[in-house]
Amino acid sequence: MRLPGTLALLALALASCGRRAATRAAPEPAFDAGRARAEVGWLADPARTGRGVGTPGAAQAADWIAARFREAGLAPAWDEGYLQRFEAPFRATLGERNAFAVGSSHGELERDFLPFDFSDDGAVEAEVVFAGHGITAPALGHDDYGGLDVKGKIVLVAQDFPRESDAASPFRDPRHYRFAEWRYKATNAREHGAAALIGVRDVWAEGHGGADDLPPWRGQVSSRAGIVAARVTAAALARAGVDVRALAAPGEADGKPHSRPLGVRARLEVRVLHERATTANVVAILPGRDPAVAGECVVVGAHHDHLGLGGDSSLAPERLGTVHPGADDNASGVAALLAVARAFAAEGPPRRTLLFAAFGAEELGILGSSELAQHPPPRCPTERMQLMVNLDMVGRPAAGKVYVDGADTARGLRDLVKALAERPPRLPLKLAFGEGDGYGPSDHTSFYARDVPVLFLFTGPHPDYHRPSDTPDKIDGAGLAAVARLAYRAAREAAERDGRLEVVRTASPPPRERGERGYGTYLGAIPDFAERSAPGVLLTGVRAGSPAERAGIAAGDVLLRVGPTKLLGLQDLAFALRSHRPGDEVEVEWERAGARRTAKVRLEERR
Ligand SMILES: [Zn+2]
Numbered sequence: 001m002r003l004p005g006t007l008a009l010l011a012l013a014l015a016s017c018g019r020r021a022a023t024r025a026a027p028e029p030a031f032d033a034g035r036a037r038a039e040v041g042w043l044a045d046p047a048r049t050g051r052g053v054g055t056p057g058a059a060q061a062a063d064w065i066a067a068r069f070r071e072a073g074l075a076p077a078w079d080e081g082y083l084q085r086f087e088a089p090f091r092a093t094l095g096e097r098n099a100f101a102v103g104s105s106h107g108e109l110e111r112d113f114l115p116f117d118f119s120d121d122g123a124v125e126a127e128v129v130f131a132g133h134g135i136t137a138p139a140l141g142h143d144d145y146g147g148l149d150v151k152g153k154i155v156l157v158a159q160d161f162p163r164e165s166d167a168a169s170p171f172r173d174p175r176h177y178r179f180a181e182w183r184y185k186a187t188n189a190r191e192h193g194a195a196a197l198i199g200v201r202d203v204w205a206e207g208h209g210g211a212d213d214l215p216p217w218r219g220q221v222s223s224r225a226g227i228v229a230a231r232v233t234a235a236a237l238a239r240a241g242v243d244v245r246a247l248a249a250p251g252e253a254d255g256k257p258h259s260r261p262l263g264v265r266a267r268l269e270v271r272v273l274h275e276r277a278t279t280a281n282v283v284a285i286l287p288g289r290d291p292a293v294a295g296e297c298v299v300v301g302a303h304h305d306h307l308g309l310g311g312d313s314s315l316a317p318e319r320l321g322t323v324h325p326g327a328d329d330n331a332s333g334v335a336a337l338l339a340v341a342r343a344f345a346a347e348g349p350p351r352r353t354l355l356f357a358a359f360g361a362e363e364l365g366i367l368g369s370s371e372l373a374q375h376p377p378p379r380c381p382t383e384r385m386q387l388m389v390n391l392d393m394v395g396r397p398a399a400g401k402v403y404v405d406g407a408d409t410a411r412g413l414r415d416l417v418k419a420l421a422e423r424p425p426r427l428p429l430k431l432a433f434g435e436g437d438g439y440g441p442s443d444h445t446s447f448y449a450r451d452v453p454v455l456f457l458f459t460g461p462h463p464d465y466h467r468p469s470d471t472p473d474k475i476d477g478a479g480l481a482a483v484a485r486l487a488y489r490a491a492r493e494a495a496e497r498d499g500r501l502e503v504v505r506t507a508s509p510p511p512r513e514r515g516e517r518g519y520g521t522y523l524g525a526i527p528d529f530a531e532r533s534a535p536g537v538l539l540t541g542v543r544a545g546s547p548a549e550r551a552g553i554a555a556g557d558v559l560l561r562v563g564p565t566k567l568l569g570l571q572d573l574a575f576a577l578r579s580h581r582p583g584d585e586v587e588v589e590w591e592r593a594g595a596r597r598t599a600k601v602r603l604e605e606r607r
């Protein structure tokens with residue numbers, strides 16, 4: 001929907017004249033809607049190849065943003081320039097030693113077998129045990145591993161879940177979709193002590209037409225699952241006398257597990273190379289004019305990367321290889337960031353220092369903002385940041401609606417934002433306050449985790465989110481400019497005000513965390529999304545009032561185990577939380593300064 005016309009704007013402005021907002025009402029710089037749209041158009045042009053990390057398009061975007069900062073007269077944040085380079089994992093390729101043999105039959109890569117991109121590297125030769133669909137779901141009365149010894153063995157599991165075409169199957173409930181994910185099956189096999197997992201399509205399932213093909217190699221970088229794992233075809237197994245239809249038949253008939261050793265040996269060797277690429281944050285600085293507070297700073301940020309040609313985060317997996325232009329996500333935020341930066345550059349410095357940051361590798365797990373929050377420029381140390389304003393998907397306000405998250409991260413911030421929106425000229429926006437705390441699925445999390453108050457502005461989800469159809473023609477330039485103006489007002493207020501904003505650790509209700517589908521349990525630990533070579537999950541924070549906080553777990557701790565599940569990485573934390581029910585008491589183990597600690601924790605319900 002479009003914003004009101006000039007007359008309506010005028011009427012709004014007049015209507016709000018009687019209200020004196022909290023801050024001074026000096027004339028504001030212009031926010032150019034046409035320019036913002038043009039900039040979204042450039043960033044989301046197919047020539048930028050979706051700005052995927054490691055692609056030329058992402059590097060072009062970073063250089064282009066640096067040029068816009070320079071053009072506006074803003075100095076680079078570092079002596080060396082605007083770019084803060086860092087490495088991010090971006091692609092997985094198949095190494096040379098991938099092999100599979102079952103019985104005396106040797107398989108051919110990509111015809112008979114294909115490693116999962118989350119597989120560990122290694123070689124396993126062992127007996128094969130059929131473990132049904134590889135599901136352990138006590139709450140649903142189903143355990144494919146019940147009474148089965150798979151220690152050191154290779155488990156063979158089928159895709160999806162039992163009796164897929166049965167409408168009464170509990171596995172068709174979206175809360176239980178995860179049991180159909182390969183990643184889940186691999187982790188569950190690992191937790192049962194298996195040495196390797198081979199997965200086969202459920203060629204017997206209705207609607208699959210007996211299809212037995214392997215999907216093309218996706219090459220998505222994901223953390224390793226802690227087990228060697230590959231897909232194999234039913235045909236390759238059949239050559240060794242393993243008939244998967246016959247194996248599955250009893251389970252298809254009664255829905256119960258019919259797992260058993262197969263009396264055949266197999267050998268699986270996997271080598272997956274995780275490639276890394278250099279990418280960059282683009283950061284400009286506007287030093288404050290008041291020596292008394294110029295050591296404090298305000299950050300305005302937006303990520304410049306997107307999904308490239310698709311990948312794991314794409315919601316159109318069938319269109320892998322197609323440019324995901326990311327006009328709203330997040331060319332819109334970058335255009336708004338540039339508009340804010342220009343406004344400050346034109347007006348001259350406020351009392352405090354301003355930092356304008358276009359982050360790289362947000363889509364890979366807020367890596368760029370994590371890098372900046374950990375290694376800020378000397379003139380803007382993290383502990384002296386007054387406020388971080390994050391712009392992510394701000395180009396499509398429906399009926400002028402803008403979501404504001406983080407409004408409770410500083411004392412008085414919520415009221416302040418309301419007042420800023422109403423300050424003349426009143427902004428044509430309807431504020432929708434969302435999560436009060438500062439954790440969410442975007443870059444502000446990296447700052448709030450380090451005790452910086454944050455505001456997260458976005459104009460809401462839409463059907464084009466993370467799809468090739470997120471194109472520039474759908475961007476509302478005037479709406480985008482209005483959000484930019486709100487971000488500008490918030491940043492200016494924080495940069496000019498007398499006292500500093502005081503961070504509040506809010507005890508908000510358990511939110512849904514990034515990447516976690518389903519209705520798992522809630523611990524309240526906030527992982528650092530930056531990569532980690534050692535096992536365990538490094539925490540940047542714990543939510544106030546959460547089970548983790550009550551157990552004495554704190555920022556900087558490394559979570560090692562939740563209940564029986566060892567945590568190699570983030571995915572294992574999700575696995576562990578989803579393996580329990582709210583109210584379950586589990587033992588949690590973590591490490592602090594080299595010392596191990598444990599505590600009993602009662603897991604809560606996720607909203
Ligand atoms: Zn985004």
Ligand SMILES: [Zn+2]
Pocket residue numbers: 329363466
């Ligand atoms: Zn995104």
